[in-house]
Amino acid sequence: MIALRFTQVTMQFGAQGGHKMKKWLPTAYKLANSNTLRLVWILLAITALVLGSGAPEMFGGGSGGGG
Amino acid sequence: MILLVAILVSVTIALLRGGRFVALTKVPLQWGLLAVAAFAVQALFIYQTPSSTALGVWGWQELLFVGSHLLLLIAVWVNRHLVGVKLIGLGLLLNLVVMVANGGWMPITPEAIIKVGHAGLVPSLASGVRVPSSKNIILSPGETRLGFLSDVFVLPRPFPVPSVFSIGDVLVALGVFFLIQNAMLQAESKAATVEKIR
Numbered sequence: 619m620i621a622l623r624f625t626q627v628t629m630q631f632g633a634q635g636g637h638k639m640k641k642w643l644p645t646a647y648k649l650a651n652s653n654t655l656r657l658v659w660i661l662l663a664i665t666a667l668v669l670g671s672g673a674p675e676m677f678g679g680g681s682g683g684g685g
Numbered sequence: 686m687i688l689l690v691a692i693l694v695s696v697t698i699a700l701l702r703g704g705r706f707v708a709l710t711k712v713p714l715q716w717g718l719l720a721v722a723a724f725a726v727q728a729l730f731i732y733q734t735p736s737s738t739a740l741g742v743w744g745w746q747e748l749l750f751v752g753s754h755l756l757l758l759i760a761v762w763v764n765r766h767l768v769g770v771k772l773i774g775l776g777l778l779l780n781l782v783v784m785v786a787n788g789g790w791m792p793i794t795p796e797a798i799i800k801v802g803h804a805g806l807v808p809s810l811a812s813g814v815r816v817p818s819s820k821n822i823i824l825s826p827g828e829t830r831l832g833f834l835s836d837v838f839v840l841p842r843p844f845p846v847p848s849v850f851s852i853g854d855v856l857v858a859l860g861v862f863f864l865i866q867n868a869m870l871q872a873e874s875k876a877a878t879v880e881k882i883r
Contacts, residue, residue: 674819
């Protein structure tokens with residue numbers, strides 16, 4: 619979502635000079651628009667949603683592994 | 686852990702069916718930060734050393750813990766148009782109902798803990814003892830309200846990841862399965878459709 623937001627903001631700036639933003643934050647721009655970051659973010663969000671919604675015994679750790 | 690396994694299995698099956706991992710980047714998941722924040726709050730309680738809880742007494746921990754689930758419900762509502770998210774929401778709701786009915790934590794019977802082989806991980810099997818690394822609290826069947834919604838399904842050894850889970854957890858696992866299958870295979874099916882039209 620962060621990446622999408624960033625893209626939207628950049629697009630909004632596009633009319634007023636989106637290149638300025640690219641110039642100011644080239645690294646952040648590249649990072650926020652990279653597929654890798656989006657993939658990590660989506661996986662993180664889905665995992666958080668699933669682990670937060672579920673309530674099995676044992677989330678992790680412990681000698682038994684668990685649920 | 687069993688839910689992490691569900692995610693890994695879902696991704697693996699989608700890959701075997703010809704899905705693409707990178708297609709997950711196209712999932713229009715909104716308010717993901719809310720889900721991450723909610724689980725971060727829960728993690729504080731899951732991974733801290735738990736103490737016994739006075740049965741039926743709601744403290745700030747219980748309120749905050751249940752409140753984090755309400756944040757997740759908002760995230761589910763916002764994303765309800767995504768395949769599988771409604772199932773995740775239903776599972777979350779069922780888990781939340783039984784936790785609220787039992788003092789804010791997910792009940793588990795001493796018998797289930799013994800059956801799954803985790804009796805050595807809890808300080809005692811007395812009622813009101815919180816189970817480490819989980820949302821569980823030990824309650825006898827007689828003390829548990831809405832027991833059928835609590836952690837009643839036991840997956841013992843030789844299953845590599847022994848666990849006890851609820852019907853809500855099953856729905857959450859099914860939901861994420863459908864979510865991932867749809868996300869990873871959608872790009873493939875779209876490409877196939879375009880190919881057919883040509």
